[in-house]
Amino acid sequence: MNYSMPILLVCVLSLWTKGQATHCGDRQEEINGHCCDMCPPGTFLKKYCSKVEQTVCSPCAEGYYSDKYNIFTICEQCQQCPRGYIEKCTSTTSGTCSCQSGFLCSNNNCSRCEKNNCQIWENPKRKEVSSDFSLTTYSYKCEPKCRGHEYFDVKEDTCKPRTQCSARGLAERIPGNETHNSVCHNSETQGGLFYVTLCIGFVLLSLTLFVFVSYTFSKKLRKHTANKPVQVVPAKTSDFHLSKEESGVQLMIQDESKDSSGPLHLEIS
Numbered sequence: 001m002n003y004s005m006p007i008l009l010v011c012v013l014s015l016w017t018k019g020q021a022t023h024c025g026d027r028q029e030e031i032n033g034h035c036c037d038m039c040p041p042g043t044f045l046k047k048y049c050s051k052v053e054q055t056v057c058s059p060c061a062e063g064y065y066s067d068k069y070n071i072f073t074i075c076e077q078c079q080q081c082p083r084g085y086i087e088k089c090t091s092t093t094s095g096t097c098s099c100q101s102g103f104l105c106s107n108n109n110c111s112r113c114e115k116n117n118c119q120i121w122e123n124p125k126r127k128e129v130s131s132d133f134s135l136t137t138y139s140y141k142c143e144p145k146c147r148g149h150e151y152f153d154v155k156e157d158t159c160k161p162r163t164q165c166s167a168r169g170l171a172e173r174i175p176g177n178e179t180h181n182s183v184c185h186n187s188e189t190q191g192g193l194f195y196v197t198l199c200i201g202f203v204l205l206s207l208t209l210f211v212f213v214s215y216t217f218s219k220k221l222r223k224h225t226a227n228k229p230v231q232v233v234p235a236k237t238s239d240f241h242l243s244k245e246e247s248g249v250q251l252m253i254q255d256e257s258k259d260s261s262g263p264l265h266l267e268i269s
């Protein structure tokens with residue numbers, strides 16, 4: 001901390017002079033009765049102004065910075081990053097330390113690192129856990145990069161809205177998630193075509209089944225009536241309450257079989 005002493009001195013001096021100065025400009029300081037220009041960021045004060053001379057400023061050396069207008073006689077030292085920088089130190093910024101890729105700083109100077117456990121669609125959100133003098137320790141919580149109805153496009157590194165299939169009147173084929181868009185059935189017509197095909201197929205199948213069943217059934221019936229024609233007759237003789245239609249049907253079947261004992265039957269009806 002060899003550079004903090006002169007800074008403190010300058011601070012005290014500038015506070016004292018401020019009390020006296022009333023007519024100096026915004027970026028000026030009164031030194032020895034003169035309004036001296038302050039030194040811009042990235043520089044430090046080399047020599048105060050005088051009656052005949054402007055303020056003399058000098059750029060910060062490598063590894064040092066000043067981030068505001070100042071009358072400091074020295075630049076501040078940049079942050080020391082044991083494991084590298086996210087942002088390099090410049091003459092106007094102190095830089096930002098980092099840990100190796102895939103790790104996060106566990107404190108403000110990154111002297112300790114911890115593994116980044118967040119998924120690719122999540123951001124680690126930093127929280128200050130404790131702070132003492134110059135060391136602040138951090139903890140992290142993973143938060144989604146995108147909002148609820150969005151997905152994270154890994155290739156393009158951006159959030160994109162998920163396709164709302166139902167809003168387009170389409171069925172969802174694959175639901176979306178944190179990294180993938182939802183996939184709808186290609187189009188309404190294709191979805192319709194699918195159902196039409198399904199319906200035609202069903203109708204054709206049932207028609208075939210019906211034809212097959214009725215064919216085999218009628219074949220069986222013919223065989224049955226052909227083999228046992230006599231059995232029909234006694235049943236008829238005992239039943240005199242047959243309606244006209246029924247006996248008519250019976251007649252037709254008998255007729256078809258061509259093996260009927262016609263005369264007996266006619267007698268019944």
Ligand SMILES: *[C@@H]1O[C@H](CO)[C@@H](O)[C@H](O)[C@H]1NC(C)=O
Pocket residue numbers: 174176177178179180
């Ligand atoms: C998201 O869905 C895709 C398939 O659509 C799958 O490969 C991937 O693993 C899923 N990701 C998550 C985080 O569930």
